[in-house]
Amino acid sequence: MNNLMILLVLTSTFAISGCSESQESDVAAQGNEVQSLIDQAIAADQLARQRQHAWIITDELLQDAITAQAANNEVAAKVAAERALFTANAALAQADKEQLAWRARVPR
Amino acid sequence: MKFLLGVLITLGNLGYAYADPESDREAFVKFYAERFSNVDMQDHKDGAYALDKAKRAQWLEMEEFPPYELAVDEGRALFAVPFSNGESYASCFDHQGIGVKQQFPKFDMASNSVITLELAVNQCREANNEPALDYLGDEMSFITAYMAFTSRGEHFDIQIPDAGLAAYEQGKQFFYERRGKLDFACSSCHMTAAGNLLRAEVLSASVGHATHWPAYRFKWEQVGGLHKRFIECNEQVGAVGLAPQSEAYRNLEYFLTYMNNGMELNGPASRK
Amino acid sequence: MESRPVKMRGKVVDGVAEIKVLMKHPMETGTRRDDAGAVIPAEFIEQVTCEHNGNVVLTADWGTSVSKNPYFAFKVKSAKSGDTVKVGWTDNLGNASKGEIVLK
Numbered sequence: 001m002n003n004l005m006i007l008l009v010l011t012s013t014f015a016i017s018g019c020s021e022s023q024e025s026d027v028a029a030q031g032n033e034v035q036s037l038i039d040q041a042i043a044a045d046q047l048a049r050q051r052q053h054a055w056i057i058t059d060e061l062l063q064d065a066i067t068a069q070a071a072n073n074e075v076a077a078k079v080a081a082e083r084a085l086f087t088a089n090a091a092l093a094q095a096d097k098e099q100l101a102w103r104a105r106v107p108r
Numbered sequence: 109m110k111f112l113l114g115v116l117i118t119l120g121n122l123g124y125a126y127a128d129p130e131s132d133r134e135a136f137v138k139f140y141a142e143r144f145s146n147v148d149m150q151d152h153k154d155g156a157y158a159l160d161k162a163k164r165a166q167w168l169e170m171e172e173f174p175p176y177e178l179a180v181d182e183g184r185a186l187f188a189v190p191f192s193n194g195e196s197y198a199s200c201f202d203h204q205g206i207g208v209k210q211q212f213p214k215f216d217m218a219s220n221s222v223i224t225l226e227l228a229v230n231q232c233r234e235a236n237n238e239p240a241l242d243y244l245g246d247e248m249s250f251i252t253a254y255m256a257f258t259s260r261g262e263h264f265d266i267q268i269p270d271a272g273l274a275a276y277e278q279g280k281q282f283f284y285e286r287r288g289k290l291d292f293a294c295s296s297c298h299m300t301a302a303g304n305l306l307r308a309e310v311l312s313a314s315v316g317h318a319t320h321w322p323a324y325r326f327k328w329e330q331v332g333g334l335h336k337r338f339i340e341c342n343e344q345v346g347a348v349g350l351a352p353q354s355e356a357y358r359n360l361e362y363f364l365t366y367m368n369n370g371m372e373l374n375g376p377a378s379r380k
Numbered sequence: 381m382e383s384r385p386v387k388m389r390g391k392v393v394d395g396v397a398e399i400k401v402l403m404k405h406p407m408e409t410g411t412r413r414d415d416a417g418a419v420i421p422a423e424f425i426e427q428v429t430c431e432h433n434g435n436v437v438l439t440a441d442w443g444t445s446v447s448k449n450p451y452f453a454f455k456v457k458s459a460k461s462g463d464t465v466k467v468g469w470t471d472n473l474g475n476a477s478k479g480e481i482v483l484k
Contacts, residue, residue: 052356053347055346055347056343094286098286103284106127106135106280106284
């Protein structure tokens with residue numbers, strides 16, 4: 001029991017000390033995350049464009065993300081980037097699904 | 109779950125034999141004949157105005173003095189102007205370019221692609237060392253408006269050689285494929301929902317879609333081509349529009365015009 | 381300045397002539413901007429004058445609310461075959477044009 005207590009105290013000490021990272025590297029990590037999301041969204045959108053299935057909203061959201069990022073509004077940038085990635089992937093999913101699904105609509 | 113869906117879709121499509129274009133067209137026309145049993149098939153060239161009496165009355169009044177007349181006059185004048193090298197549009201087309209619009213789009217074996225009237229106009233210009241016209245610009249619209257006007261009363265009889273089947277199938281896929289954030293296909297509005305209201309407008313039937321281009325749209329305050337409308341439709345469902353006269357749109361026009369074989373040409377027309 | 385035709389159609393029904401007019405004119409409001417951001421100057425029809433056998437029967441004061449290539453129709457009483465109907469316009473830049481038909 002005693003050993004368990006010591007283990008608990010040591011673990012929580014490490015956990016607490018681990019949490020005291022500096023503010024700056026938190027922001028840097030967040031900034032990298034936003035950039036990564038934007039890059040992924042752009043890549044997915046490019047793929048959708050090649051397949052002629054791109055959605056207009058993806059471009060609008062990417063613009064919002066980039067503008068927010070430039071204004072150092074990391075929270076808004078992340079939200080917009082996540083949405084842009086979502087719609088870009090949705091456009092690709094639509095292109096995949098429609099490869100077969102269109103045939104069902106042809107009158108016979 | 110996805111796998112099961114895939115299996116079901118595949119099983120459902122086993123009944124889909126690779127139909128030939130003529131069977132496709134017969135089924136296409138039959139759909140509209142049954143949906144609009146009280147509308148004469150040829151009347152669908154007037155689009156939504158064949159389906160709504162009140163709109164038709166307003167439109168007929170407009171047709172007594174149509175807004176596209178100015179465009180046709182300009183086109184007639186532009187068509188007659190010779191190129192710097194002395195040649196003219198007349199030298200590039202059958203019958204001096206008069207009454208030829210019903211031949212387009214056609215499949216060109218040499219380039220293995222679909223040639224639309226607009227593409228042919230620019231090919232004529234480039235062959236004679238003239239700069240190409242902007243497909244979305246006024247000059248192209250005026251010239252094609254005049255050429256369409258001279259083809260009034262003709263009927264479509266588009267041919268699809270074996271080499272053109274792939275292009276036809278691609279156009280067909282585009283027509284039935286959902287796109288954009290709204291996830292609509294051309295067929296969603298112009299087949300499944302044809303005759304219904306979309307906001308305040310009646311949706312027209314695709315069986316009359318190729319006959320009346322280029323069209324004067326009050327929205328555009330000018331005459332514009334079919335590909336301009338394709339771009340607009342795609343953007344309206346949230347899909348990024350493709351370039352005018354891009355391969356996908358030319359193939360779509362090929363499919364659509366073949367589906368309109370036998371229909372009378374009535375371009376240019378006025379539309380809301 | 382290239383010609384700005386005034387196209388006219390007219391028919392007499394029971395002594396009343398129905399005249400339809402289509403005028404070529406850009407009708408710029410002066411509030412639109414071009415792609416470079418510069419304002420497109422205002423150019424719109426200010427006054428329309430209609431004559432029947434040389435007598436002014438209608439004048440209209442137009443402005444920026446009338447759209448491009450205006451179409452308009454009007455009726456003239458006591459009209460008969462052989463009468464002349466003329467429609468003319470002037471715009472804010474001092475340009476003018478007119479059209480004329482003889483009723484059948």
